Amino acid sequence: xxxxxxxxxxxxxxxxxxxxxxxxxxxxxxxxxxxxxxxxxxxxxxxxxxxxxxxxxxxxxxxxxxxxxxxxxxxxxxxxxxxxxxxxxxxxxxxxxxxxxxxxxxxxxxxxxxxxxxxxxxxxxxxxxxxxxxxxxxxxxxxxxxxxxxxxxxxxxxxxxxxxxxxxxxxxxxxxxxxxxxxxxxxxxxxxxxxxxxxxxxxxxxxxxxxxxxxxxxxxxxxxxxxxxxxxxxxxxxxxxxxxxxxxxxxxxxxxxxxxxxxxxxxxxxxxxxxxxx
Amino acid sequence: xxxxxxxxxxxxxxxxxxxxxxxxxxxxxxxxxxxxxxxxxxxxxxxxxxxxxxxxxxxxxxxxxxxxxxxxxxxxxxxxxxxxxxxxxxxxxxxxxxxxxxxxxxxxxxxxxxxxxxxxxxxxxxxxxxxxxxxxxxxxxxxxxxxxxxxxxxxxxxxxxxxxxxxxxxxxxxxxxxxxxxxxxxxxxxxxxxxxxxxxxxxxxxxxxxxxxxxxxxxxxxxxxxxxxxxxxxxxxxxxxxxxxxxxxxxxxxxxxxxxxxxxxxxxxxxxxxxxxxxxxxxxxxxxxxxxxxxxxxxxxxxxxxxxxxxxxxxxxxxxxxxxxxxxxxxxxxxxxxxxxxxxxxxxxxxxxxxxxxxxxxxxxxxxxxxxxxxxxxxxxxxxxxxxxxxxxxxxxxxxxxxxxxxxxxxxxxxxxxxxxxxxxxxxxxxxxxxxxxxxxxxxxxxxxxxxxxxxxx
Numbered sequence: 001x002x003x004x005x006x007x008x009x010x011x012x013x014x015x016x017x018x019x020x021x022x023x024x025x026x027x028x029x030x031x032x033x034x035x036x037x038x039x040x041x042x043x044x045x046x047x048x049x050x051x052x053x054x055x056x057x058x059x060x061x062x063x064x065x066x067x068x069x070x071x072x073x074x075x076x077x078x079x080x081x082x083x084x085x086x087x088x089x090x091x092x093x094x095x096x097x098x099x100x101x102x103x104x105x106x107x108x109x110x111x112x113x114x115x116x117x118x119x120x121x122x123x124x125x126x127x128x129x130x131x132x133x134x135x136x137x138x139x140x141x142x143x144x145x146x147x148x149x150x151x152x153x154x155x156x157x158x159x160x161x162x163x164x165x166x167x168x169x170x171x172x173x174x175x176x177x178x179x180x181x182x183x184x185x186x187x188x189x190x191x192x193x194x195x196x197x198x199x200x201x202x203x204x205x206x207x208x209x210x211x212x213x214x215x216x217x218x219x220x221x222x223x224x225x226x227x228x229x230x231x232x233x234x235x236x237x238x239x240x241x242x243x244x245x246x247x248x249x250x251x252x253x254x255x256x257x258x259x260x261x262x263x264x265x266x267x268x269x270x271x272x273x274x275x276x277x278x
Numbered sequence: 279x280x281x282x283x284x285x286x287x288x289x290x291x292x293x294x295x296x297x298x299x300x301x302x303x304x305x306x307x308x309x310x311x312x313x314x315x316x317x318x319x320x321x322x323x324x325x326x327x328x329x330x331x332x333x334x335x336x337x338x339x340x341x342x343x344x345x346x347x348x349x350x351x352x353x354x355x356x357x358x359x360x361x362x363x364x365x366x367x368x369x370x371x372x373x374x375x376x377x378x379x380x381x382x383x384x385x386x387x388x389x390x391x392x393x394x395x396x397x398x399x400x401x402x403x404x405x406x407x408x409x410x411x412x413x414x415x416x417x418x419x420x421x422x423x424x425x426x427x428x429x430x431x432x433x434x435x436x437x438x439x440x441x442x443x444x445x446x447x448x449x450x451x452x453x454x455x456x457x458x459x460x461x462x463x464x465x466x467x468x469x470x471x472x473x474x475x476x477x478x479x480x481x482x483x484x485x486x487x488x489x490x491x492x493x494x495x496x497x498x499x500x501x502x503x504x505x506x507x508x509x510x511x512x513x514x515x516x517x518x519x520x521x522x523x524x525x526x527x528x529x530x531x532x533x534x535x536x537x538x539x540x541x542x543x544x545x546x547x548x549x550x551x552x553x554x555x556x557x558x559x560x561x562x563x564x565x566x567x568x569x570x571x572x573x574x575x576x577x578x579x580x581x582x583x584x585x586x587x588x589x590x591x592x593x594x595x596x597x598x599x600x601x602x603x604x605x606x607x608x609x610x611x612x613x614x615x616x617x618x619x620x621x622x623x624x625x626x627x628x629x630x631x632x633x634x635x636x637x638x639x640x641x642x643x644x645x646x647x648x649x650x651x652x653x654x655x656x657x658x659x660x661x662x663x664x665x666x667x668x669x670x671x672x673x674x675x676x677x678x679x680x681x682x683x684x685x686x687x688x689x690x691x692x693x694x695x696x697x698x699x700x701x702x703x704x705x706x707x708x709x710x711x712x713x714x715x716x717x718x719x720x721x722x723x724x725x726x727x728x729x730x731x732x733x734x735x736x
Binding site: 077079082084106107108109110111114115117119121122123124125133134137138184187188191 | 539615617618619620621622623624625626627628631635636639640
C-alpha cells in the first residue's frame with residue numbers, strides 16, 4: 001500500500017476546471033457510461049458522467065459524502081428504479097447493450113450485475129437459503145444436488161465455507177457482521193454475475209473482517225468485474241486498479257490507482273486525498 | 279360552602295403558594311437563579327404541592343366519613359323504638375330523612391321534622407368545619423414549604439418524585455381495577471362450580487340454563503354444558519378470520535408495497551374507520567341485511583338456511599376485524615428494512631418475489647401477532663352475534679344453522695330479573711372467566727410474538 005507522504009504538492013488542473021481529467025476509456029470495456037445524468041426530483045445528483053469499467057478490474061469510486069458515487073453505482077444495475085422521483089438520462093451499456101433501453105427487463109440485468117450493500121443485509125432465512133435464494137428465483141439449479149453444489153461453491157469463493165459448513169441450517173442473521181457481509185457476497189456470487197457492485201462494503205466491519213473482504217475482492221477479480229464505493233482511501237489504494245474521484249455530482253478525475261494516489265492531476269483530487277477537503 | 283367552591287378556593291391558594299414559593303427562592307439568592315439548586319419554578323411547584331395535597335387528602339377523607347358519622351349522630355337523637363330497628367330498616371329511615379331534607383317526595387312527615395332540621399344543621403356545620411380546616415391546612419402547608427426553602431433545597435427532585443408518585447398511582451388504578459374484575463369473576467365462578475361440577479360445565483354437550491323458579495313449575499332443571507357455546511364461538515370466529523385474514527393481509531400488502539403515497543394516505547385511515555364503527559351498527563347490518571340475503575341465497579340454491587346463521591354473523595365480524603389485521607400487518611411490512619428489499623432486488627428478484635419470499639417471511643411474526651389480536655377481538659365480540667347469530671345452543675359445525683356464543687349467552691343470562699345466587703346467573707361468571715382466560719392467552723401469545731419480532735429489527 002502507498003502512503004500519503006509520497007503525494008506531490010502541485011496539480012496540473014485548478015479547482016475551477018470542471019472537465020473530467022484522465023482517461024475514461026479502457027480497451028474492451030464491460031460497462032460504458034456516456035453523459036449520465038441523475039435527478040432526484042429537482043436535485044441534479046449526477047452531472048454528465050462518462051466512464052468505462054474494464055473486464056476483470058476493480059474500480060474504486062471515491063469522493064466526499066454526497067458526491068454521487070453511490071448514486072452512480074446504483075445506476076449500473078438500475079437499483080435507482082426503486083427510489084421514487086429518481087430519473088436517469090444518458091447511456092449505460094453493459095457488454096454493448098443499453099441497460100436503460102425501453103422494454104429491458106431488469107431481472108436478468110440484476111442477475112448479471114450483482115450488488116453488495118453497505119450494511120450486511122442477509123435475509124431472515126438460513127445460511128443455505130440465503131445463498132440458494134438467487135439460484136432458485138433464476139432457476140439455475142435443476143435439482144437439489146446442483147443447488148447444494150452452487151451454494152458450496154459460492155460460500156467457498158466468499159471464503160465462508162469452512163466457517164459455516166456445519167451450520168448451514170442456522171439463521172444467516174446469527175452470524176457476525178463480517179461473516180454476514182461475506183454471506184451477502186456469496187449470495188451475490190451464487191447467481192453467477194459478471195459485475196459486482198459494492199457500496200462501502202466494509203464500513204460496518206472491523207479491520208480483520210475488512211482485510212478478509214479485501215483479500216476476497218482480489219480473488220474475485222479473476223472472474224468478475226468489481227466496482228466499489230469506499231470512503232477509505234487506503235482501501236481504494238489496496239484493492240483497486242483504477243480509481244475515479246467524484247465531487248458534487250461530477251466525475252473529476254479517473255486514472256490508474258497508483259497515479260491517482262501519487263500524482264493526482266486535478267487540484268480537487270489532490271485536496272481530497274491529502275485530507276485538505278472532505 | 280359547596281365542595282366545588284372549596285376545591286376552587288384550594289386551587290387558588292395553591293396558585294398563590296406557587297407564587298410565594300418562587301418569590302422566596304429568588305429572594306434567597308438575591309435574583310441570581312444559578313445559585314439555586316433548582317429553577318425557581320420548581321420551588322413554586324414544591325410550595326403549591328404542599329398547599330394542595332394535604333388539604334385534598336383531608337377533603338377526601340372527610341367526604342368518606344361524613345355520611346356515616348352524621349347518620350350515626352342522627353340515629354342517636356331518634357326515639358328508642360327507631361334505634362332498636364334492624365340495620366336495614368334504619369337505612370330506610372335515614373333515606374326518608376335525607377329525602378325530606380332534599381325536598382324530594384314532597385314534605386317530610388311531621389314526626390321527622392325535628393330530626394330533619396337536626397340533620398340539616400349537622401350538614402351545614404360539617405361543611406363549614408371542613409372548609410375552615412382545609413383552607414387552614416392549605417395555608418399552613420404553603421407557609422411550611424416556604425419556610426423550608428433554602429439555597430441547597432432539592433425542590434426539583436421532590437417535585438419530580440411527587441409527579442412520579444402520581445404516575446404510579448394512575449397505573450395502579452388500571453392494574454388494580456383489572457385485578458378486581460378478575461378476582462370477582464373468579465370468586466363467582468367458584469360459587470358456580472360449587473353448584474355445577476366444573477367437568478359438567480367444560481365438557482357437557484347440552485346448554486339449557488333454565489332453572490325452575492317454583493317447585494311446581496314445569497321446566498328443565500338446567501343443563502350447563504358449555505361445549506355448544508365454545509364450538510359456536512369457534513365457528514363464528516373461524517368464519518370471521520377466514521374472511522379477515524386474506525382480505526386484511528392482501529390490502530396491507532397492497533398499501534405497504536404497491537400503493538402510491540397519496541393513495542395510501544387516503545386509504546389507510548379509511549380502512550381504519552372500519553374499526554371505529556360501533557359494533558351495534560355492524561350488528562343490525564348483519565341481522566337485517568346480510569342474514570336475510572344469505573337465507574334467500576341459500577333458499578335459491580336449495581339449502582335450508584336459518585334466518586339467523588353463523589355465516590352471517592361470521593362474515594360481518596370478519597369485515598369488522600379487517601382493520602386489525604391490515605393495519606398491524608401494514609405497520610410490520612413497513613418495518614421490514616428497505617435493505618432487505620434492496621438485497622432481493624439486487625439479486626434480480628421481481629417485486630412480487632421479493633414480497634412473497636423476503637418481506638412477508640420477515641414480517642410474519644408481526645402479522646401473526648396481528649391475526650391473534652384480531653382473533654381475540656372476534657372471540658370477545660358480542661353485539662354482532664347477539665343480533666345475527668341467534669340464541670339456540672346448537673352443537674353443529676354447519677355455518678348455515680343458528681349457533682350461539684359465549685358472549686351472547688352471558689348477555690342473555692344477565693338480562694332481565696335474576697336471582698343473583700342461582701346457577702343460571704352464576705354461569706355467566708364462569709363463561710366470562712373462560713372467555714377472559716382464552717383472550718388473555720391469545721393476547722399474551724400475540725404480544726410475545728410481536729415483541730420478539732421488534733427486537734430483531736429495531
